[in-house]
Amino acid sequence: MTDFVEHGKLFVGGRLTDPLSTATIEVVSPHSEEIIGRVPHASPADVDRAVAAARRAFDEGPWPRLPLDERIAVVTRIKDGIAARHEEIARLISAQNGSPYSWSVFAQGLGPVLVWDTFIGIARGMPQEESRAGVLGPLLVRREPVGVVAAILPWNVPQFIAAAKLAPALLAGCTVVLKPSPEAPLDSYLLAEIAQEAGLPEGVLSVLPADRETGEYLVGHPGVDKVSFTGSVAAGRRVMEVASRRLTRVTLELGGKSAAVILPDADIATAVAGITPAAWMNNGQACVAQTRILAPRERYDEVADALTAAARDLVVGDPLDPATQVGPLVARRQQRRSLDYIELGHKEGARLLTGGGRPAGRERGWYVEPTLFGEVDNAMRIAREEIFGPVVCLLPYGDEEEAVRIADDSEYGLSGSVWTADPERGIAFARRIRTGTYSVNTFGLDMRGPFGGYKNSGLGREMGPEGYAEYLEHKTIHLPAGYEAEGAPGADGVKGAD
Structure with a gap:
């Protein structure tokens, strides 16, 4: 990458719009030490309007209420858009964080495509409702989207981690405010462009490059139902502390010394x-x-x-x-x-x-x-x-x-x-x-298996059905004895994905 990349707007609620402050983030090449890009620095006021848009989209909009197949169609277009531009994404990330391009092509470009694709398959295979025989009578157990998600990305593998958070959240029916790291915000604009072209409804996704201070404001926002954070142990502790004030659910993928x-x-x-x-x-x-x-x-x-x-x-x-x-x-x-x-x-x-x-x-x-x-x-x-x-x-x-x-x-x-x-x-x-x-006798990370840590390496899991479940609430409906609702699950206990 030799061209200077500059963005003057923020992606808020699915649209590029003027930021509410004049602050900017300068992206510096770790190879040349020269400035290679500039983007707006999202302010707390920008967070307010992004969360408000996400809240409206979740509480009143079509996205959580669409049949799963329709959400899958949109997410598949996002996945295909990333696949078509994976080399561009890999080059852009390497220019920002120093990742060797030979590694970036897979881990930063094609790896995220595999994550998106895997979650599409997982979502298809997980029923929204299932029947159970309770102790006191029949039960109907529902899986519902958790709500508005604050997804906070690291700078080392930004698109891979974005996929690990966005794919299950969107497929579950959540709306998302995504905060890229200030060291690697440029690729997030490609993701926003791809999501917009894929036809995400208004309010479902916002992308707000910002520092830790704005990130902390997002974590503590009363309109956020869940925080998914990847970063250091120290920052993870702070995220958990701030989120705990409102009992906001958290997933933390932190450090390692393997x-x-x-x-x-x-x-x-x-x-x-x-x-x-x-x-x-x-x-x-x-x-x-x-x-x-x-x-x-x-x-x-x-x-x-x-x-x-x-x-x-x-x-x-x-x-x-x-x-x-x-x-x-x-x-x-x-x-x-x-x-x-x-x-x-x-x-x-x-x-x-x-x-x-x-x-x-x-x-x-x-x-x-x-x-x-x-x-x-x-x-x-x-x-x-x-x-x-x-x-x-x-x-x-x-x-x-x-x-x-x-x-x-x-x-x-x-x-x-x-x-x-x-x-x-x-x-x-x-x-x-x-x-x-x-x-x-190998080293790997498989998208169909749960990924996460013991001890100070984090809380919760990403990837696999377990990672998808992090974005779902579970509701139990107690049914009258002998009652069978119209369209109730069959003998296998499964009603279907929608």
Whole structure:
């Protein structure tokens, strides 16, 4: 992307309209450190009118009352619009946050398409009503949309997370106020354009780029029924605190410090080939990144040598260059954070195996070398705190019991993996770890499975039927004994999706 991108209006209630303040957000390239875009900064007054539009659309408008098939038709057009423009979306996100384009094409462009498509299938398969035999008489259980949703996005994978929130919310019949991060607001205008072209009714979607202050105002707004937030633990705690004042429902997808465990019987070359992209994915700017790697002491040197060589081979460069595997971090503060943790790792006594500073020849841009520390103790801060940069720790362990203890000795519980020659052994190991998602001899995130965390990694789930259910209320209707309403569920207990 070489052209300067500027938007002068906000997308409020399905229309581009003038903002109610003169404040703007300047988008800075993490590669060139030059300003590449500018958008309005939404104010609390803009939030008021967006929530009012969403409230009217939910309380009085057609969207929650449409048959599911009609909502699916609109959402399918959104999905198809994203698919048609996925390369443009990927380039735009890479230009904003430094994501390597080779990774962005899938994770930032095609990945969201898969999320939208998966939720369409999930919605089709989940009935709106079902009958149950109650203790005191027949019951009818209904699933209804939760209401007005405030969806707050991070800057690292904005369209993927937007899809994880918007797709189930819209299919359920909710209306949404979407707040993109100030570091990555440009792609949200493409999403708004695609949604408008798809025929979303008035008021169903607003897009308000803004900072945390405006985001907090949105979270605490009396017109909001549910908040879905993805971000840091500290910000998640604040979201929960503000939302609790009105008992607003929350879904929180927060941080991670996930462990990839190499068991003694694993093929090291295979394990390292699988772990490397999972450890340094998106420049380390991923909550699910495998940033703690556990190696058995008897094979520690072998793992260290292979992992060091793999990290050194990673291509660092311009995020829009298809050859790049590690790009710059999103902001100068993130670069400084990683460099500070590298300095801390030295002070804590960890052994630097590779990396450790700015890449040679990269004086401009917020770059940090792919960095690997060895001989890390799990009590060190570099092993306990989420760095959100390309800094990875290699930890030795004795037996399998110690590996389980180290993997679980974390305030986080979002992801993880195990690598072994025996898949059954790997599955047994996975069952012992307290974390929301886990992989055996691979690393993945499947849209049909629930995604979320244990402990400080969050509350609730995204993806899968469980993620769809986060946007539904459940109502029980007690029926008279022997009564069967017209169009009541059949013998299978299911009335249908509408």
